[in-house]
Amino acid sequence: MNFLTIFARNLKQGPQTEAFPLGPAFTPDRLRGRIEFKAESCEGCRICERVCPANAIRFAKTPDGMTFDCWHNTCVFCGNCEFYCPTDAIHQTNDWDLSHVNADKFDMVEHGLIPNQTCVDCGATALNTAPMVKNAKPPLSTEEVAEVRARCPKCRAKYLKNRKVPA
Protein backbone atom coordinates (compact mmCIF):
# COMPACT_ATOMS: atom_id res chain seq x y z
CA MET A 1 0.00 0.00 0.00
CA ASN A 2 2.84 2.31 0.87
CA PHE A 3 4.12 1.96 -2.68
CA LEU A 4 0.76 3.07 -4.03
CA THR A 5 0.65 6.20 -1.87
CA ILE A 6 4.12 7.19 -3.07
CA PHE A 7 3.11 6.46 -6.64
CA ALA A 8 -0.01 8.61 -6.33
CA ARG A 9 1.95 11.44 -4.72
CA ASN A 10 4.55 11.36 -7.46
CA LEU A 11 1.85 11.43 -10.11
CA LYS A 12 0.35 14.50 -8.48
CA GLN A 13 3.58 16.42 -7.79
CA GLY A 14 5.53 15.61 -10.91
CA PRO A 15 9.30 15.06 -10.96
CA GLN A 16 11.63 16.66 -8.43
CA THR A 17 14.14 17.54 -11.13
CA GLU A 18 14.68 21.24 -11.71
CA ALA A 19 13.79 22.52 -15.16
CA PHE A 20 17.19 24.16 -15.67
CA PRO A 21 18.82 24.24 -18.29
CA LEU A 22 15.61 23.57 -20.23
CA GLY A 23 13.72 26.16 -18.18
CA PRO A 24 14.46 28.92 -15.66
CA ALA A 25 16.46 28.02 -12.57
CA PHE A 26 15.31 28.58 -9.01
CA THR A 27 17.34 31.46 -7.59
CA PRO A 28 16.97 32.63 -3.98
CA ASP A 29 16.93 36.42 -3.61
CA ARG A 30 19.84 36.40 -1.18
CA LEU A 31 22.06 34.07 -3.15
CA ARG A 32 25.65 35.27 -3.03
CA GLY A 33 26.60 35.96 -6.60
CA ARG A 34 28.36 38.47 -8.81
CA ILE A 35 29.68 41.66 -7.21
CA GLU A 36 28.26 44.99 -8.32
CA PHE A 37 29.90 48.36 -7.70
CA LYS A 38 28.33 51.81 -7.71
CA ALA A 39 31.04 54.43 -8.03
CA GLU A 40 28.68 57.31 -7.10
CA SER A 41 28.15 56.06 -3.56
CA CYS A 42 31.73 54.91 -2.87
CA GLU A 43 33.60 56.78 -0.13
CA GLY A 44 36.97 55.62 -1.37
CA CYS A 45 37.84 54.17 2.04
CA ARG A 46 39.24 50.99 0.44
CA ILE A 47 38.02 48.80 3.30
CA CYS A 48 36.61 46.33 0.78
CA GLU A 49 40.07 45.91 -0.77
CA ARG A 50 41.57 45.24 2.64
CA VAL A 51 38.98 42.72 3.85
CA CYS A 52 38.77 40.73 0.62
CA PRO A 53 40.29 37.32 1.46
CA ALA A 54 40.99 36.49 -2.17
CA ASN A 55 42.48 39.87 -3.16
CA ALA A 56 39.86 40.13 -5.88
CA ILE A 57 39.45 43.89 -5.43
CA ARG A 58 42.04 46.39 -6.63
CA PHE A 59 41.97 50.14 -6.45
CA ALA A 60 44.48 52.06 -8.51
CA LYS A 61 45.30 55.74 -8.87
CA THR A 62 45.19 56.95 -12.45
CA PRO A 63 45.33 60.46 -13.95
CA ASP A 64 41.50 60.42 -14.23
CA GLY A 65 40.84 59.37 -10.66
CA MET A 66 40.74 56.12 -8.76
CA THR A 67 39.71 52.95 -10.57
CA PHE A 68 37.98 50.01 -8.96
CA ASP A 69 38.26 46.47 -10.31
CA CYS A 70 36.69 43.33 -8.94
CA TRP A 71 37.75 40.15 -10.68
CA HIS A 72 34.86 37.69 -10.75
CA ASN A 73 37.29 34.88 -11.50
CA THR A 74 39.10 35.45 -8.20
CA CYS A 75 36.18 36.49 -5.98
CA VAL A 76 35.00 33.70 -3.69
CA PHE A 77 31.56 35.25 -3.09
CA CYS A 78 32.10 35.48 0.66
CA GLY A 79 30.27 38.81 1.05
CA ASN A 80 32.94 40.40 3.26
CA CYS A 81 33.19 43.50 1.08
CA GLU A 82 29.47 44.15 1.21
CA PHE A 83 29.40 43.54 4.96
CA TYR A 84 32.13 46.09 5.69
CA CYS A 85 31.24 48.70 3.08
CA PRO A 86 29.90 51.75 4.96
CA THR A 87 27.75 53.01 2.08
CA ASP A 88 26.48 49.91 0.24
CA ALA A 89 28.50 51.01 -2.77
CA ILE A 90 29.54 47.42 -3.26
CA HIS A 91 26.97 44.71 -3.15
CA GLN A 92 26.38 41.12 -4.11
CA THR A 93 23.71 40.39 -6.69
CA ASN A 94 22.11 36.98 -6.97
CA ASP A 95 23.45 36.50 -10.49
CA TRP A 96 25.20 33.13 -10.49
CA ASP A 97 25.54 32.30 -14.19
CA LEU A 98 29.12 33.41 -14.76
CA SER A 99 30.29 30.52 -16.91
CA HIS A 100 32.23 31.70 -19.95
CA VAL A 101 34.61 30.44 -22.60
CA ASN A 102 38.26 30.79 -21.73
CA ALA A 103 38.81 33.56 -24.31
CA ASP A 104 36.60 35.86 -22.19
CA LYS A 105 38.55 35.10 -19.03
CA PHE A 106 39.98 38.57 -18.61
CA ASP A 107 36.70 40.35 -19.36
CA MET A 108 35.09 38.97 -16.21
CA VAL A 109 35.66 42.11 -14.20
CA GLU A 110 33.49 44.73 -12.53
CA HIS A 111 35.03 48.08 -13.31
CA GLY A 112 34.34 51.49 -11.81
CA LEU A 113 35.96 54.91 -11.73
CA ILE A 114 35.83 57.52 -8.99
CA PRO A 115 36.69 60.60 -11.06
CA ASN A 116 38.89 63.52 -10.07
CA GLN A 117 37.31 66.91 -9.49
CA THR A 118 38.47 70.42 -8.72
CA CYS A 119 37.59 71.63 -5.24
CA VAL A 120 35.19 74.59 -5.42
CA ASP A 121 36.92 76.31 -2.50
CA CYS A 122 40.66 75.88 -2.90
CA GLY A 123 40.93 74.55 -6.46
CA ALA A 124 42.91 71.49 -5.49
CA THR A 125 42.41 68.25 -7.44
CA ALA A 126 40.70 65.61 -5.31
CA LEU A 127 38.58 62.52 -5.76
CA ASN A 128 34.84 62.97 -6.18
CA THR A 129 34.02 60.43 -3.51
CA ALA A 130 30.77 60.21 -1.58
CA PRO A 131 31.16 62.26 1.62
CA MET A 132 31.46 60.47 4.95
CA VAL A 133 28.67 62.32 6.72
CA LYS A 134 26.66 59.46 8.16
CA ASN A 135 27.21 60.55 11.76
CA ALA A 136 26.75 64.30 11.22
CA LYS A 137 24.14 65.82 13.51
CA PRO A 138 21.66 66.98 12.44
CA PRO A 139 21.72 64.92 9.23
CA LEU A 140 22.76 66.86 6.14
CA SER A 141 20.19 67.85 3.57
CA THR A 142 20.61 66.70 -0.03
CA GLU A 143 21.93 70.15 -1.07
CA GLU A 144 24.44 70.14 1.77
CA VAL A 145 25.67 66.69 0.79
CA ALA A 146 26.18 67.94 -2.77
CA GLU A 147 28.10 70.95 -1.45
CA VAL A 148 30.34 68.77 0.70
CA ARG A 149 30.89 66.46 -2.22
CA ALA A 150 32.17 69.28 -4.43
CA ARG A 151 35.10 69.94 -2.06
CA CYS A 152 38.46 68.35 -1.33
CA PRO A 153 38.89 66.48 2.00
CA LYS A 154 40.41 69.49 3.80
CA CYS A 155 37.70 71.89 2.65
CA ARG A 156 35.06 69.26 3.50
CA ALA A 157 36.26 69.23 7.08
CA LYS A 158 36.22 73.04 7.15
CA TYR A 159 32.73 73.11 5.66
CA LEU A 160 31.37 70.70 8.25
CA LYS A 161 33.05 72.60 11.08
CA ASN A 162 31.64 75.96 10.01
CA ARG A 163 28.24 74.54 9.25
CA LYS A 164 25.51 76.53 10.98
CA VAL A 165 23.44 74.16 13.04
CA PRO A 166 19.88 75.45 13.29
CA ALA A 167 18.91 75.82 16.90
Add this chain to the structure above:
Amino acid sequence: MGLIPNFKNIATRSPWIYRINAGSCNGCDVEMATTALIPRYDIERLGCQYCGSPKHADIVLISGPLTVRVKDAVLRMYEEIPDPKVTVAVGVCPISGGIFRESYAVLAPIDQYIPIDVNVPGCPPRPQAIIAGVAKAIAIWRERL
Protein backbone atom coordinates in the same frame (compact mmCIF):
# COMPACT_ATOMS: atom_id res chain seq x y z
CA MET B 1 29.48 5.85 -46.49
CA GLY B 2 26.14 6.71 -44.94
CA LEU B 3 27.09 4.96 -41.74
CA ILE B 4 29.78 7.33 -40.55
CA PRO B 5 27.68 10.50 -40.18
CA ASN B 6 25.06 8.37 -38.46
CA PHE B 7 27.53 7.18 -35.90
CA LYS B 8 28.60 10.75 -35.38
CA ASN B 9 25.03 11.88 -34.72
CA ILE B 10 24.51 9.13 -32.19
CA ALA B 11 27.83 9.78 -30.46
CA THR B 12 27.26 13.53 -30.12
CA ARG B 13 24.27 12.88 -27.93
CA SER B 14 26.17 11.39 -25.07
CA PRO B 15 29.45 12.95 -23.97
CA TRP B 16 30.99 11.21 -21.00
CA ILE B 17 32.32 13.27 -18.20
CA TYR B 18 35.46 12.70 -16.20
CA ARG B 19 36.43 14.58 -13.10
CA ILE B 20 39.98 15.54 -12.11
CA ASN B 21 40.66 16.84 -8.65
CA ALA B 22 43.77 19.00 -8.93
CA GLY B 23 44.08 19.67 -5.23
CA SER B 24 40.65 21.14 -4.61
CA CYS B 25 39.27 21.69 -1.11
CA ASN B 26 36.47 19.25 -2.03
CA GLY B 27 33.82 21.96 -2.18
CA CYS B 28 33.67 21.93 -5.95
CA ASP B 29 33.80 18.12 -6.05
CA VAL B 30 30.78 17.89 -3.81
CA GLU B 31 28.90 20.28 -6.08
CA MET B 32 29.93 18.25 -9.14
CA ALA B 33 28.76 15.05 -7.50
CA THR B 34 25.50 16.78 -6.60
CA THR B 35 25.08 17.93 -10.18
CA ALA B 36 25.48 14.46 -11.52
CA LEU B 37 24.03 12.18 -8.94
CA ILE B 38 20.95 13.63 -7.33
CA PRO B 39 17.68 13.70 -9.26
CA ARG B 40 17.09 17.35 -8.50
CA TYR B 41 19.76 18.49 -11.00
CA ASP B 42 20.17 15.34 -13.08
CA ILE B 43 22.79 16.18 -15.65
CA GLU B 44 21.97 12.96 -17.50
CA ARG B 45 19.16 14.85 -19.20
CA LEU B 46 21.92 16.43 -21.31
CA GLY B 47 23.13 12.96 -22.22
CA CYS B 48 26.11 13.20 -19.91
CA GLN B 49 27.35 10.48 -17.66
CA TYR B 50 30.26 10.31 -15.29
CA CYS B 51 32.81 7.66 -16.17
CA GLY B 52 35.52 6.11 -14.09
CA SER B 53 38.37 6.08 -16.54
CA PRO B 54 40.02 8.98 -18.35
CA LYS B 55 40.21 6.78 -21.45
CA HIS B 56 36.43 6.88 -21.87
CA ALA B 57 35.98 10.60 -21.32
CA ASP B 58 34.89 13.37 -23.68
CA ILE B 59 34.47 16.27 -21.30
CA VAL B 60 36.79 16.72 -18.37
CA LEU B 61 35.90 18.82 -15.34
CA ILE B 62 38.91 20.07 -13.38
CA SER B 63 38.63 21.48 -9.88
CA GLY B 64 41.36 22.75 -7.62
CA PRO B 65 44.30 25.09 -8.06
CA LEU B 66 46.80 22.45 -9.30
CA THR B 67 48.98 21.93 -6.29
CA VAL B 68 52.65 21.26 -6.90
CA ARG B 69 52.26 17.73 -5.58
CA VAL B 70 49.53 16.61 -7.98
CA LYS B 71 50.80 18.39 -11.06
CA ASP B 72 52.51 15.39 -12.67
CA ALA B 73 49.61 13.06 -11.96
CA VAL B 74 47.09 15.54 -13.36
CA LEU B 75 49.08 16.11 -16.55
CA ARG B 76 49.54 12.35 -17.03
CA MET B 77 45.81 11.76 -16.56
CA TYR B 78 44.96 14.59 -18.91
CA GLU B 79 47.18 13.04 -21.60
CA GLU B 80 45.23 9.79 -21.32
CA ILE B 81 41.95 11.40 -22.34
CA PRO B 82 41.37 10.83 -26.06
CA ASP B 83 40.90 13.74 -28.45
CA PRO B 84 38.66 15.61 -29.09
CA LYS B 85 38.23 16.60 -25.48
CA VAL B 86 36.77 19.68 -23.89
CA THR B 87 38.09 20.96 -20.59
CA VAL B 88 35.95 22.79 -18.05
CA ALA B 89 37.54 24.55 -15.10
CA VAL B 90 35.12 24.36 -12.17
CA GLY B 91 35.48 26.91 -9.39
CA VAL B 92 37.72 29.94 -9.13
CA CYS B 93 40.67 27.78 -8.02
CA PRO B 94 41.73 26.46 -11.45
CA ILE B 95 40.87 29.76 -13.15
CA SER B 96 42.94 32.10 -11.01
CA GLY B 97 43.91 30.32 -7.81
CA GLY B 98 40.99 31.90 -5.96
CA ILE B 99 41.51 31.86 -2.25
CA PHE B 100 44.86 30.05 -2.67
CA ARG B 101 46.24 32.55 -5.13
CA GLU B 102 49.94 33.38 -4.81
CA SER B 103 50.61 30.45 -2.50
CA TYR B 104 53.95 28.69 -2.90
CA ALA B 105 52.16 25.34 -3.07
CA VAL B 106 49.85 25.98 -6.02
CA LEU B 107 50.54 26.48 -9.71
CA ALA B 108 47.29 28.21 -10.71
CA PRO B 109 46.10 29.45 -13.15
CA ILE B 110 45.80 25.98 -14.58
CA ASP B 111 45.60 27.13 -18.21
CA GLN B 112 49.37 27.55 -18.17
CA TYR B 113 49.62 23.77 -18.25
CA ILE B 114 46.34 22.49 -19.69
CA PRO B 115 44.27 24.15 -22.44
CA ILE B 116 40.97 25.18 -20.81
CA ASP B 117 37.83 25.73 -22.88
CA VAL B 118 35.14 26.80 -20.43
CA ASN B 119 35.41 28.46 -17.02
CA VAL B 120 32.76 28.22 -14.33
CA PRO B 121 33.67 30.68 -11.57
CA GLY B 122 32.26 30.28 -8.07
CA CYS B 123 33.56 28.99 -4.78
CA PRO B 124 31.99 26.55 -5.28
CA PRO B 125 29.70 27.28 -8.23
CA ARG B 126 26.13 26.16 -7.65
CA PRO B 127 24.99 23.04 -9.52
CA GLN B 128 23.00 25.10 -12.02
CA ALA B 129 26.14 27.07 -12.90
CA ILE B 130 28.05 23.81 -13.47
CA ILE B 131 25.22 22.59 -15.70
CA ALA B 132 25.41 25.85 -17.68
CA GLY B 133 29.17 25.34 -18.07
CA VAL B 134 28.73 21.74 -19.18
CA ALA B 135 26.11 22.86 -21.71
CA LYS B 136 28.64 25.31 -23.16
CA ALA B 137 31.23 22.52 -23.20
CA ILE B 138 28.88 20.19 -25.08
CA ALA B 139 28.34 22.88 -27.74
CA ILE B 140 32.11 23.24 -28.18
CA TRP B 141 32.57 19.48 -28.21
CA ARG B 142 30.00 19.01 -31.00
CA GLU B 143 31.89 21.50 -33.13
CA ARG B 144 35.16 19.68 -32.56
CA LEU B 145 33.83 16.23 -33.34
